[in-house]
Amino acid sequence: MREMAPQMYDRASTVFSPDGRLYQVEYAREAVKRGTTAVGLKVKTGVVLLVDKRVSSRLIEAASIEKIFQVDDHIGAATSGLVADARALIDRARVEAQINRVSYDEPIGVEVISKKICDHKQTFTQYGGTRPYGTSLLIAGVEDNKPRLFETDPSGALLEYKATAIGAGRVPVIEMFEAQYDENMDLNDAIFLGIEALYKAADGKFDPMTLEVGLIAVPFEKFRKLTADEVTRFADKIYEKYPKNDDKEDAEKSCKKKTDADEDSDI
Amino acid sequence: MREMAPQMYDRASTVFSPDGRLYQVEYAREAVKRGTTAVGLKVKTGVVLLVDKRVSSRLIEAASIEKIFQVDDHIGAATSGLVADARALIDRARVEAQINRVSYDEPIGVEVISKKICDHKQTFTQYGGTRPYGTSLLIAGVEDNKPRLFETDPSGALLEYKATAIGAGRVPVIEMFEAQYDENMDLNDAIFLGIEALYKAADGKFDPMTLEVGLIAVPFEKFRKLTADEVTRFADKIYEKYPKNDDKEDAEKSCKKKTDADEDSDI
Amino acid sequence: MREMAPQMYDRASTVFSPDGRLYQVEYAREAVKRGTTAVGLKVKTGVVLLVDKRVSSRLIEAASIEKIFQVDDHIGAATSGLVADARALIDRARVEAQINRVSYDEPIGVEVISKKICDHKQTFTQYGGTRPYGTSLLIAGVEDNKPRLFETDPSGALLEYKATAIGAGRVPVIEMFEAQYDENMDLNDAIFLGIEALYKAADGKFDPMTLEVGLIAVPFEKFRKLTADEVTRFADKIYEKYPKNDDKEDAEKSCKKKTDADEDSDI
Amino acid sequence: MREMAPQMYDRASTVFSPDGRLYQVEYAREAVKRGTTAVGLKVKTGVVLLVDKRVSSRLIEAASIEKIFQVDDHIGAATSGLVADARALIDRARVEAQINRVSYDEPIGVEVISKKICDHKQTFTQYGGTRPYGTSLLIAGVEDNKPRLFETDPSGALLEYKATAIGAGRVPVIEMFEAQYDENMDLNDAIFLGIEALYKAADGKFDPMTLEVGLIAVPFEKFRKLTADEVTRFADKIYEKYPKNDDKEDAEKSCKKKTDADEDSDI
Amino acid sequence: MREMAPQMYDRASTVFSPDGRLYQVEYAREAVKRGTTAVGLKVKTGVVLLVDKRVSSRLIEAASIEKIFQVDDHIGAATSGLVADARALIDRARVEAQINRVSYDEPIGVEVISKKICDHKQTFTQYGGTRPYGTSLLIAGVEDNKPRLFETDPSGALLEYKATAIGAGRVPVIEMFEAQYDENMDLNDAIFLGIEALYKAADGKFDPMTLEVGLIAVPFEKFRKLTADEVTRFADKIYEKYPKNDDKEDAEKSCKKKTDADEDSDI
Amino acid sequence: MREMAPQMYDRASTVFSPDGRLYQVEYAREAVKRGTTAVGLKVKTGVVLLVDKRVSSRLIEAASIEKIFQVDDHIGAATSGLVADARALIDRARVEAQINRVSYDEPIGVEVISKKICDHKQTFTQYGGTRPYGTSLLIAGVEDNKPRLFETDPSGALLEYKATAIGAGRVPVIEMFEAQYDENMDLNDAIFLGIEALYKAADGKFDPMTLEVGLIAVPFEKFRKLTADEVTRFADKIYEKYPKNDDKEDAEKSCKKKTDADEDSDI
């Protein structure tokens, strides 16, 4: 009977299971776990977001797979999970940011906007007739000269991290960060550590051309994405550290195979 | 029990399955996979959309099976899946385009209109009381002198492609494009490649009279459909390349047989 | 399990089956297939609609079984399927036609009104709390001096035909049209072909008194129904071509038997 | 599985069965079939409605079992099926009639009011959250100097009849009418034929005191109910034609037995 | 399968069973059948209502178990079934009566108010989201110098009676009335007959102190309840007719036993 | 099948069971039966309410477990069942009392406010989407110089009592009252009888410190709660009558054990 329990409590997000869990929320987290890996690192001089977009076909315009978004001048966000849900949440965040500027004539706080997103997500776990959002966000920004990095999940929970990851590669990336992260790193080292983690999480099946990197440095307070050239320079250093044997071919091969199946990964 | 799982999570689009999937969205994609094949190719000088309408009876006015639609002067769209859903989405797109002209006195961006369609689709996957749209769209246009080609699916996901296909013949067409597509082709070659792909996807059961072709060239920024004569000229080149043996009769025979069953294909 | 599938997906029109079908819409089509046969033929000089009303009892006022309706001066429609649904759709069409006259001071286009009916039908297949309409329509009219003939089905799909049929006799009628239809026929020949097709579809159980025929000729642009006398004259030619043996008695006998069961046919 | 089907499609009127039927509508018709027999006859000089009210106890005020209602000066209606539903429909009809007088300063047409009732009934078969009406109506009136007689059923279907019946005795009454009805009868003969049919349908268990008869004659255009005396005079002629043996006692005995069970018949 | 049928159609009042029944309405009637017996008798000079309140404990204030209510000066009602539903219906009736006085400056008709209550009840049997009322009413009054006595049941059906009963003792009371009722009785005899019927229906377990009696006489047109003294005088006559042996003790004993179980009877 | 029946009809309060019961209402009564025992006694000179609050831990502020509430100057109420539901009902009662004072400038009647609470409760048993209230109330007050004591249950039924009890100890308390209650007692004796009944119902496991007592005397018309000192004086008399052997230790022991389990009792 214990075995049957999940089926009985997991088809409506507004229902608790006997052990106090909300299965629909947990299943929405599964949607995130199947998504692309997104990484965030906060160091004293800024925050960096990185995503390995895993473009599965040369026919896709890689630029159209956007996983890192500018929310406001001073805030960016990386997403993992259902892409249409992510877009809806980013749109909502941008509107909140604009409302703040119009209402108070000042930029919205990073924590404030993160909480607003989470409050919105929470209502989708308590009221009937909807499903939870199947998307987690990493929200990066600078506020009062301090870098901030928040993670929201489908339940509407909010945590601030020094460094974290969401999506399919979360576990290996977190393990690497637990061992090597140091908040006194400079931003360049943080970017390199993030790329290295993504490289390892992808078992070396890695295409620097589909890396998306966004950062915000404390003195400038402007969130911006790195150009392809800038990303390549970091990637080159990865290849120096991990000389490419036959990895590349492997990656290509796997890329081919994935053409169809992979479409699932971010839905 | 794993075997039973689909039945338990797939009857309401607002519910996640234990592995984080939305079965109703995936089933809506099946409706698209059963639709007519629609193809889009973007080259540097423009975008072309092609559909093999598969008219099953001489009693049907082929012109009334419209699969390629003018959305605005500079934007066209090809559809596959449920035809009534497609019409509803095209109507919505046209209204959005007109609203943009009225509100801002300028044409709507290709990416903007594609996102609006996708946002609309996403809400049908999250709220109860409706089903997702059973239609994918290829949206083609020119924006800032650049050709654009977007694909939207029932989840509300949006991707930009260099070349892509939706509907029953998607897999063979994509394989052919992966091998032969080159973004430096001129538009005529793109049209020919598209027709050739449809010809192959249909196993040579092919009637140029029911081909629908739309295109937009960069300098003109006007989306237009090819006339029957223009299409025929391209088709003739197909027949040159693939000399008709008894293919035609086969096509006719199959056409006959399909009279009834085929009505399913686009519903 | 495949066998069980229909039961699991067919009780709500807002739900897709695993193979991307909407069972409620398909079942609504069954309601149409059980209806009276309605036939439409478009020739260069006009369009004709014909219905075999199959009046099952001499106590019924045959005139009250109306299957062909005037929608506007220049538009008529024949229906098959649930009669109360048909009446609701015809009412809606008439209102749309009047709104057009009031708003734009001109008659509504045949294609425009057909699309409006279809859009209305589509919403009944996507939103919860209702069932699809169990009625198909043949819509005939003249627009810009051209005859038009549309068919709408319960899904909201719309096709233009040269000649078509809906209801119980669809398959034999379509077969006859595929063989004998010619768009250069004159209107009288078209009427005769339509009556002949109904005669054959009814296996000769045929009562000219319960035939309903409507037509619109290109130069006049007025949809009108034939009088009983006019219909009789065409029927007489049928009897000339197919000399009545004992068909009539058979028809009467079957008519008797059907008194009760037949009430199902159009509901 | 075929055997199981009804249970699966018949619990919500908004759902089609696989063979295109609406079971809830058909079950509502069963409620009508269990109701009291109501009869209508239209002859050239007028229309007559008759109901055998089957009063089961001498404690009931027979007059309070009303089955024939005045809807407007020139329109009457007889009902069979759920009595509370019937009252709601009659109220609605009366309001429609009054609205017509107020809005257009003229009496509502018999066909118009019949269609309005049917349209109202149809919506109860298509939208969720309600059941169909469990009542059929015979609507009688005079319009443009012509007698009219309509029958509406729970689906919202509308037919005009020369002579018809609804309720428990429908089949034997219709059979008798098919044989003996003649539209050239005078009104008195029509009343006698109707009473005779009710007498036969009741197997001679017949109480003229509980007969309700309404009529409208063409020249007067006033619907009125016969007085008890008038009814008795017709009944006497029945007894002349069918000399009472021991029928009466039988009727009384059965009347006694039915005290309880019969309450079902009109609910 | 026939055996299973009830379970399948009886859980929502808006659904018909295959034989055209509304099970929820029939179950609501069961709630009435389990209620206290209420009796109504109409004679030429007035109407009397009687209820045996069956007070199960000496700790209850018998006066608070009200089963006969004044609705307006000239109208009273007796109830059986769910007591909270009864109170809601009586409140509604009183408001309707007051509205009539305010709107038309005259007392509401007895039949009019009965119909309004029934119409209200009917809607609870047709629309989803509610259950039918589990209460029947006997409505007594004088109108145009004539006594009137109506019975409404949970379906919203309305009948006028000469004499009737609702609740647990309905069958034996009705049998007695069929035999002994005479509309020419005077009011006192009617009261005595009613009390005698309740006495018999209760198998002699009878406490005159918990009898509630209301009456309205034609010339006065005021509904009033008898005082305890008046009731006792009638009861004494019962005891004269049926000399008390050991009945009283029995009644007391049963009263004791019922303390708990009896709470079900009117709920 | 009889055995199965409850499960089939008890999950929605708006549905009748085949025997005319509303299971959800009966289950809500079970919630009351699991609540703390509340007692009411009405004597000629006033009304008294008593509750044994059963405080399970010394860490709880006993005063915060409020079971007797002042509703208005002249009205008090004791509750048993779900405590949050009780608070909601008391709040509603207080608002009704204030509205009455504002609207009519006089205190609300005890019966009036009791009926308003009951009407509110009834709607929660008839309309879908809610559950019944899981709380009974004893409402005490003085009106026109007369003491009144009402009991409301989850169905919305209303009874006036001389003496009654709700909650876990109802049966033994009622038995004691049936034997010993006398409406000519003075108020002090009534309080003593009430405490004695609670003492017995609790099997002597009894802490006078957690007794809550409220009373209203006829001449003063002010409802007030007894102070701890006043309660202690009554409790001392209990201990005189029932000399404490080892009861106290037992009570303490049981108190300990109950720490966890007891939380269920009032929820």
Place this chain on the structure above:
Amino acid sequence: MREMAPQMYDRASTVFSPDGRLYQVEYAREAVKRGTTAVGLKVKTGVVLLVDKRVSSRLIEAASIEKIFQVDDHIGAATSGLVADARALIDRARVEAQINRVSYDEPIGVEVISKKICDHKQTFTQYGGTRPYGTSLLIAGVEDNKPRLFETDPSGALLEYKATAIGAGRVPVIEMFEAQYDENMDLNDAIFLGIEALYKAADGKFDPMTLEVGLIAVPFEKFRKLTADEVTRFADKIYEKYPKNDDKEDAEKSCKKKTDADEDSDI
């Protein structure tokens, strides 16, 4: 059947089980029992709240795991259970506090705000379409120079405590308080007792850096959180009393292991 019962009544909070329980509310309490341990102690000079936040990774900013919130100047709250629900409730409490200041120009009472939170929670247990809140709160404040400490649970029940605990460690903490709590302690001793209880509840796996402590002293009437330094000083005293053997390593080890599983604990 008893065994089956829970599954049948626990999937909608608006439904009672046969024994009068609301399973959804009880399951929501399970969510609280899986939460972090929160402790409250009220002594004569003030109230203290303590939470062991159990930060599972050095990558998390411990400060972002907020379990103790300032609600108003004079009110604080500690939470356990679903974190997103907690945030929603705290937001609501803050708004209520501000409304009170604006409306009445004075701070809201501690009991008043606690009741408002509970009333809000109660509605989520009675109306359909939502789930109960999966969060309990300890609300601490000073009111009229008196310290107050309330606990609310998912049902909306409200109790005032001298000392209490919610969350995973509730049972051992309560046991320790039952033995050692004394309301005459000074605030420092209360803080020490609270920390000691958390230390023991965590089996010595304890990191003073993740302790959150809030307090309000009677004379100041300002709720404030202790600084990290202040907390450390108390923790040092713990280490003096319980000399660290290898506990620390154990804690670290367990901390590591928990990285993944622990995410469940507060969701």
